[in-house]
Amino acid sequence: MKRVLFLSLGLALLTPFAAAQTATRTIKINGYGGTDQALVNDLINRFVRPVMAREGVTVTYQPLQGDYNQALTTLLAAGNAGDVMYLPAETLDGFVATGKILPLNGVVNTSPFIRSLNTAFTRNGRLYAIAKDFNTLTLVYNRDLFDEAKVAYPNNNDTWSSLATKLRTLKQRLGNEYYGICLAPNWDRFGAFAYATGWQQFDSRGRTNLADPRFAEAFTWYTGLARDKVGVTPSELSAGWGGDCLKTGRVAVAIEGGWIVNFLRDNAPNLKYGTALLPKNDKTGKRGNFLYTVGWAINANTKNRAAAVKVLNLLTSAPAQQYVLEQGLAIPSRSALQNNAYFKKTDPGAQNARLVFAGADDGNVRAFTFGPQGPDWAKPINEALASVLSGQRSAADALKKAQADMTTFQRR
Amino acid sequence: MFRRGQETATAYLFLLPFLVTSAVFFFYAFGRAVYYSFTDFNLFNTPQFIGPQPYAQVLADPSFRRALANSLVFAVVTTTLQTVFALLMAVALNNRIRGMAFFRSAWYMPSITSSVVITLIFLWLFQRRGVANYLIAQLQAYGPLLLTFLTGLVLAQVLQVWLERRAGRPAGWFDPALAVVSALGAGAVTAALAFLGVVGVREVLPFDYQYFADKWVTVGGVQVLSIPLLVVIIQNTFTTVPTLMLFFLAGLQNIPGALYEAADIDGATPWQKLVHVTVPNLRPVTFYVITVGLIGTMQMFDQVAVIGSAAPRDTLITLAYYVYANTFRAGAAPVNMAAAGAIILALIILAMVFVQRRFFPSEVRP
Amino acid sequence: MTVLPAAGRAAPTSPDERWLARRRWARAGWLYAFMLLMSLFFLGPFLMGVLSSFKDNPNEYPPRLLIPQLSARYIGAAYNLGVQGGGGGWRGGLHPGRTVTFDVQVRSPAGTPPAPPTVSLFPYQPVSLVSITRFAQARDFAQVSLTPAGTRGEVRSYRVTVRYPALTRQTGRVLSAQIGAPGDRLTATLPDGRTVPLTLDTPEAQAVQYTLAQYQPVELVERGGTYFLRGPIFERTPLQVDIQRGQTLAGGTLPPSDQQNFGRSLAYRNITPGVLGYTFNNYRRAFNETTNPATGRSLFFTWMTNTFLYAFLRVAAAVVLCSLAGYALARLNFPGKTLIFLGFVLFAQMVPSQVNLISNYVLLKDLGLLNLWGLWLNGLVAAGGVFLMKQFFEGIPRELEESAAIDGAGPFTTFWRVMLPQAGPALVALAITQFQGAWNDFFWPLILLRENTNFTLTVGLSNFRELYGGQGDYGLILAGAVLSAIPVILVFVIFQRYFVSTGADSAVKG
CATH class of the missing domain: 1.10.3720.10 (MetI-like)
Structure with a gap:
């Protein structure tokens, strides 16, 4: 009783401020704030609104600021999330568990999209989202340093050993102040190399085996680059990540994705850089890679399912994706776009985009995820990498400890 | 004074906005939090009563235990440091001098700016190649000169005091006038030695230490205090010491001068005066400062949220942040655990206040 | 406690007044020194933060206290360049019909080929927090040339000239505006809120009409009720200078903002900064890069x-x-x-x-x-x-x-x-x-x-x-x-x- 009284009091005081409710047929889209807001509004204006208006449906974009996952969660819980929404692949498991995401099998035609991207959004045979765009890792290198050292640029045929030789030669010729490669002591870069050996993140029982010789091979190679200071961790250069390393002009190679292009344009405008695919493992002859992707998903509780599906199809349609690509805004998910003219441009940004696109379908490519236990899963690996890269432990020691930590962690 | 009925009505009318907002945003909210902490609420279901199980889950959650340990360590260390430093500074500065207004303004600066601004500045200062590490490197480089100067200062002072006493004047070891002369002399000697090339600036490598990393101070193999948390402790001490010092200063000026005169007559040393006169007389202020300090530091949140991903989660997580992070999450969120965590935090704080009230009664209320 | 010398073991029976006074003064001196030191300690982080907020790169190591952004010489140069660019010494920018000159000094030691540097404009527009509008780039509109300007010892001076010809030869009242919403014709929104159609009377102007995005600031000429496009207004004029192997940079009108390629590739992110764009660049960015063009x-x-x-x-x-x-x-x-x-x-x-x-x-x-x-x-x-x-x-x-x-x-x-x-x-x-x-x-x-x-x-x-x-x-x-x-x-x-x-x-x- 008391509560009702207070609430109605509150309401009476505040009605002027409360948002008016609308009752027209509306499809609301939730996504990131920032530049995504401008980008998606642009897309909606060009490709979605004109079509949907004919059916009497208005389409609005509601950006969620701050931590998107948190914000989306609260909206879903309260039942006022959008009909169509961004869904990051990393947090897919948490959202699938809520039962509020509509499985898209049989609702949307998935065949035009890159297969590994569809896999990234599939759980137990159900597809929960269509990739909006994606990113993979590439080798981004400073041309000036290779020119100065008279070493050939990294290329798409490089193997782990040939790349290591190039970096070692470069370091020898340029001396103390310069480094071959920036190595983050982190699963989110190293993992791509572990996949190249054919190692699996989880076995059939959901366990992670770090004692696997394939994992050890990747680990030894990656940390071995730090010998003689050929490789350097970003923090040793007071840098936060690979892009920062390249910006200093003292590191020849960084392992990064398409996000580095904008960063270099703004922060190192006169750096001449090139891009190559990640090197192949010598034994398997394959590369590994991560897929970082965000998808479009549909709210299971939407009142206008047909309209929501239509909006999703329009957002991922060939013309819309081509537009996104040509604006240089993101790398779209349709496999047919590989022949797009944009990829044939010669500026370093377009070249990087082409290789990021190519990386999605070359070798052992896996979605970037920590598994059901969340980001803490990577901690033993990160600690092991850090301790070896900083010279505190030997690779064998570190791996042994990491495996023990991982076992404890997975028993929790 | 006024008619009884009218007075009651007026009082409640005056209090109405306060009572209504408190009831809705405090008591009702408090009740709901208690209720949720005994249910299986995860934002997506209708809460079902499940008894104290969330509390068991929370206590078994390693990240809660880390948060609890971090919060307690932070609260105790920060409160101790800021109280001690504030008291010492207040004693050192307890003089009525000209220009105090200026110094007060300067010292107040850290405590009036927002924790967000200060955290951002500290994040920047304590980068691997940041200003803090640069100063350390400079200190190492100028170490020999500094050491020469200090040695010279001490020697000159000892020599002068000895001469003065031989001449029959009652000079103390810290005699200020002689210290000026000693400092000038030591400076001149250092400059001369530097000019002759006997001592000089050392070549040192940049001091590279990464503060915001997974580094810990361990005691017997147990991770007690993380380095990022240590930086936040330094930051918090830095921001609160000036304010607390002014509290102490106000308290000091209320101590009757007669007490010190009496101590002087008894031939007390400055240290004895501090321990036997100053500290006991400052008890009320001290307890107030400690209570407020503990309540405030137990709730530390802003710094953790602002630093966010710049430091590993475990090194900084506090109870307040644990509650926040478990409420706002991707997908189903363990709100019941968040609520249980919040209730535990509240109980700890209430217990601290209770203990202080019960065992250290003072006439000061917060 | 008052300012008095510390009492010794044996209290003086007949204190020498001057001896005591000297101690009082010295004690006050130490006290003030201590208080100043503490003030420096408590204000230091803020002062350092404020100072560094003017820098191009606040993470520079070692951190300098004397920075070009606060030196009279470079503030004067920034002002002067802003005036040359037509946007005024305070705001800066490059306007149509203007010419800007910028000096670079290169040291080429004996034995190295004294070839001149190569200069070019490059596209530079920091990513904004909320907008994806692509603004026109000075590179596509202005020409840059290099002339030797004398030699002194090993140091050779060069003068870089950036010419930005107007897109119309019409004369009349010059005014600033913004490009309007896309439509059949290129339009501009005037400062008073009116939207007017633009006349493109030269082939150069017609060539660029599809490259100008909405909200692009432009300069117009009004003559008899017709508005001619003079050209876009650029907030920045980014210049890149590449010097030859063996040479080093010896100076310039402004110091470079980025160096790559062993100090031989120099970028000046803005050679028409004005004082706001130079000294207060980060402050201006805090406002500008969060501008949402949809709401302005x-x-x-x-x-x-x-x-x-x-x-x-x-x-x-x-x-x-x-x-x-x-x-x-x-x-x-x-x-x-x-x-x-x-x-x-x-x-x-x-x-x-x-x-x-x-x-x-x-x-x-x-x-x-x-x-x-x-x-x-x-x-x-x-x-x-x-x-x-x-x-x-x-x-x-x-x-x-x-x-x-x-x-x-x-x-x-x-x-x-x-x-x-x-x-x-x-x-x-x-x-x-x-x-x-x-x-x-x-x-x-x-x-x-x-x-x-x-x-x-x-x-x-x-x-x-x-x-x-x-x-x-x-x-x-x-x-x-x-x-x-x-x-x-x-x-x-x-x-x-x-x-x-x-x-x-x-x-x-x-």
């Missing part, structure tokens, strides 16, 4: 006004409601008084706000109040403020009220006419603490404000940290931090007296 408003500016509004609302509510409640608790007798004081005032202050987080968030969300108003309502009457006012009213002598009561005044009249006028200093103190609290509030705004147009400065700044801190772009973060600290520092400096006295008094006297 800078987010940073919106955050600032939000914070002011929130602080003002909090102060207003506290001054009225806390003093009412405080007065009732201090002076009126009514049943439940003790309970209210213990429960609503004391207990409420001790319970951490995290306890109320879930419920208040859900409640305000259900009411559609996840905005400033909800934030305001959530902390409408601060228990601490009620406590402060109660303490204050209890300290006022009762005689005043009693005489009012004899005159037949009711409680409200007494409060309004007699008590409140007495409360000036306490109200100021309350207002200041509430202002500071609101301005610096972070926890509740972080929870309750969900749209970036609703943010307060603290939340916006922590967003800056997430967006730019990861990239190491601390210039923007420091500039934002300094800007957001200024108002509260101003309030503090003005009302300093109240800050200090209230804090300490309430602590000691309780």
